[in-house]
Amino acid sequence: METDLEKELDQVMEGDGVIGVICCDADGLCLGVRGKAARAAAGHVRQLISSAYVLSSTMAKPEDSYEPVVRVSLPEVNILVQRYGPITLAIFKSAES
Amino acid sequence: MERTPGLLGAVVSDLEGVSVTCAVGSTCGEAELALLKTTEAASIAAELAEKLQMGRCKSVVTYLSTNVVVYFISPLLLVKLVAESHANVGLLLETVDDINQITSDLVKILLESQEAVQSKGLDI
Numbered sequence: 237m238e239t240d241l242e243k244e245l246d247q248v249m250e251g252d253g254v255i256g257v258i259c260c261d262a263d264g265l266c267l268g269v270r271g272k273a274a275r276a277a278a279g280h281v282r283q284l285i286s287s288a289y290v291l292s293s294t295m296a297k298p299e300d301s302y303e304p305v306v307r308v309s310l311p312e313v314n315i316l317v318q319r320y321g322p323i324t325l326a327i328f329k330s331a332e333s
Numbered sequence: 334m335e336r337t338p339g340l341l342g343a344v345v346s347d348l349e350g351v352s353v354t355c356a357v358g359s360t361c362g363e364a365e366l367a368l369l370k371t372t373e374a375a376s377i378a379a380e381l382a383e384k385l386q387m388g389r390c391k392s393v394v395t396y397l398s399t400n401v402v403v404y405f406i407s408p409l410l411l412v413k414l415v416a417e418s419h420a421n422v423g424l425l426l427e428t429v430d431d432i433n434q435i436t437s438d439l440v441k442i443l444l445e446s447q448e449a450v451q452s453k454g455l456d457i
Binding site: 265279280 | 425
């Protein structure tokens with residue numbers, strides 16, 4: 237059932253500078269995790285994008301249709317978070333890449 | 334309570350459902366209060382889950398039409414969190430470490446009193 241998701245996560249890990257990836261559902265429960273990403277981060281990742289969505293909806297016009305991307309910049313890693321419908325994906329990339 | 338969005342109330346009880354302490358948020362309604370107060374069969378559900386022989390049941394998440402209830406089950410205590418239906422369940426599950434920290438003193442006292450009772454030869 238999760239084979240396709242597992243394959244996609246493995247493909248994402250092959251990206252340049254990617255050191256981790258986590259995928260979670262609408263309830264903040266982890267669907268898959270790879271590399272340096274921690275399973276425990278699922279709820280926080282979901283909360284992050286939910287807050288960004290609320291923030292961006294205050295600025296967006298009603299006819300606009302987009303999903304915000306959250307970037308968390310840390311000394312050694314950048315975390316990129318985006319929501320795709322009920323799924324939230326966070327990619328951990330080395331800050332050097 | 335304050336830092337977990339959607340969390341309406343929490344109760345710490347023993348495995349029989351006898352409440353030790355309870356915390357209720359300002360937005361907690363009557364229905365949620367009733368959920369917090371009722372004696373639960375969570376410990377029975379945990380026992381049944383353990384019959385799958387895949388280890389000890391540490392938590393149970395119950396999705397209701399208007400609420401989500403998360404139970405953390407330890408050998409001595411049951412912690413119940415009642416949240417709104419759209420609450421971030423992943424975040425709620427992550428509070429287990431904080432909850433264990435908070436209840437560690439209580440667990441220590443319970444263990445000590447159990448040992449004291451057993452050493453006197455009483456059977457509870």
